[in-house]
Amino acid sequence: MSDRHALLLRLVYPLVALILVIAGWALAVDVFEIPRYVMPSPMDVANHIADDWPALVKGFGQTFMEFLLGFLAGAIAGFVFAVLMDASRPVRGILYPILITSQAIPIVAISAALTIWLGFGLAPKLVIVALVVFFPVVVNVLDGLASVDKDIINLVRSMGASRFSIFRHVKLPATYTPLFSALKLSATFSVTGAVIAEWTASTSGGIGAYLLQANSRLNTAGTFAAIVFLALLGLVSFLLVIAAEYWLTPWRSGSKARRWSSSYWKDETGG
Amino acid sequence: MTAAASPKLALHAVTQRFGETLALSPTDLAVRAGEFVSVVGPSGCGKSTMFNIIAGVLQPSGGRVLIDGRDVTGRAGEVGYMLQKDLLLPWRTVLDNIVLGALLKGKAGPKERAEGVALARRYGLGDFINHYPSALSGGMRQRAALMRTLAMHRDVLLLDEPFGALDSQTRFAMQQWLLSVWEREQRTIVFVTHDIDEAVFLSDRVVVMSPRPGRIREIIEVPIPRPRPVSALTSPLFSTIKQRIIDLIYENSPALEPAHV
Known part of the structure; x- marks a missing residue:
């Protein structure tokens, strides 16, 4: 439960960062009336990518x-x-x-x-x-x-x-x-x-x-x-x-060998 | 000497010189099959030198090392050895580390691995077979290291302060554990330590060494009956033997106060 929560947060933070940067960029181009040939807006770039x-x-x-x-x-x-x-x-x-x-x-x-x-x-x-x-x-x-x-x-x-x-x-x-x-x-x-x-x-x-x-x-x-x-x-x-x-x-990302690896000992008796 | 006619392990006039210094003056020692012998002494007494010569990683300047009467001087791999550092490979599971000897020769088949699993189960690492060493405590790591040594199938085990880095409780538990392993496995053990209590509690005989030049000072018998209960540590016999060893070690250095040892 808390593992999934933590994973979600790890994905959410970078997304928020990305949105903030794009929003700041769009706002700056608009507010300071920067000419398009100096600095395009995010929408211009998106349109160009689509075209x-x-x-x-x-x-x-x-x-x-x-x-x-x-x-x-x-x-x-x-x-x-x-x-x-x-x-x-x-x-x-x-x-x-x-x-x-x-x-x-x-x-x-x-x-x-x-x-x-x-x-x-x-x-x-x-x-x-x-x-x-x-x-x-x-x-x-x-x-x-x-x-x-x-x-x-x-x-x-x-x-x-x-x-x-x-x-x-x-x-x-x-x-x-x-x-x-x-x-x-x-x-x-x-x-x-x-x-x-x-x-x-x-x-x-x-x-x-x-x-x-x-x-x-x-x-x-x-x-x-x-x-x-x-x-x-x-x-x-x-x-x-x-x-x-x-x-x-x-061995650097877990404490046990992965189940599918050849060094994993599969126990038939289950002890 | 109490050793039988053909000892398991014998040193004949083994000598080591490093340049001008005599690290180990001509030394004789005979260890019976199944015997537990400890080697104690202050630093510079040549016990590590003797260890390396028996392990075969150091070629002595003179003398011979015999196992079952065979000359094995300077030959590595004739005895199983274990150090204070566990030397487990971090990228291998506990099981792979136990069967490392077979693994290195490309012979770690199902039979060897099953034997490794049996060892791990018998001596308290059954739940950690598939774990990497980083998940283990210091005591458990040393257990795994000893099992790796056992899985080598050598009659003589050489242990150099294997519990030296552990805290005193873990250390005591490990000493009792080692005795139970030794009683079951019937191997010959040479145990280097500077803990006198440890040496007396574990051993049949204690070899006391002294420095400048490194040499065997005296060999003390420990006639405390086995299995040894914890109460053996506080028995009068234990204290007498311990005092005798302390006297031997500190006899030449009056500056040190034996009472503090």
Whole structure:
């Protein structure tokens, strides 16, 4: 009972916040008589979204694809980098400078060069988004791998665990918590990365390209429609990470194993 | 020495040097099958060094460790061991943690898991089989850690201050629980602690060690009959044995007042 009540409240508060912001916005445009080309009203934006719905949805799909593929590629590459760096000192010594340098170069600068090398297609966008995720993932996963208690390693070794078994059962699960911190932080930044990539090579028809076009035509309602869709994209990406975290780290969200998981002991006798 | 002709666990002239320091001078010890032996002593007496050598995670500078007459010096996995830290994996259920030994070798089948469940039920964790360790109290976590050690099927169990982090009530309950487990499981236990009451209450013999260099000072028999009731703690025999151990430990440091121990 009170659980459902609490859940309801958790949904109600953000909705109230959203309504307040939109109402404040509508009121401000009306009261201060702001010209439409400077600041459209929420109704103008809603109308624009309704009118240009197919293009916006297609753009959303395009940018979402860039985000998703780039995000996965960056996360996987970062994870592999971290594991290699943890496993070997020379590898760490060689990869660390590369890693730091990759962070020191502004994304916008790489973006221009990538367009020259990879053209106007999907590839340069994926690389940009991947670069955004890559660094936080490497750093956090390295931390997770280093945080494993030496006594646990000693214990499982004394129980006859192989190197692979130690990695699979002890080191790998220890990286999940820091990994998801990194993914949550970079989910929304990745969307920004996708938009920046679209700006330098804007033939893809994503939301970033849509925004740039609307802006250059002083179409403020169009600009705001794009902003709404980008905000939505950021939220969706964040929620996807949260959902994956909930699914993959059940020990952090509950006190018992989930009934359908393979480690759940189903008791026939019922004791 | 009271050990039989072939002891379960034997140390022969086991020595450990760290650079110039002699952490453990040549030490001999024989433990009978099914015996409960405690090791007490002030810090620096070499008891942790001895623990690590028996556990096989430290290769001694000299000497040999034998189990059933087999040389197991520097070989890990020959004894089951347990530390003050429970070292449970937070991402595994209590059951998976108990059968961890089998799990690590990819052999945690229905038989091993059923055995783990039986252990958990027998020793008071039956309602927590599917829980993650974070849902358990300190005492329950240590129970799970001991069951993990039992499920390894080693004859010799090495426990290093397993109850050191628990509050005194829980600790006392756990000591009684450990005795009941030991009486039922018929394993040989070497128990490291600096709590003299704990050592006397649990053990058949107490090994008293002293520092600089680390060595066995004396081995004290505890002829209190088993099963030991709580009243054993206040019996005259208990006090005599305790006083003897205190004298041995503090003999060389007159600055400390034995009465406060």
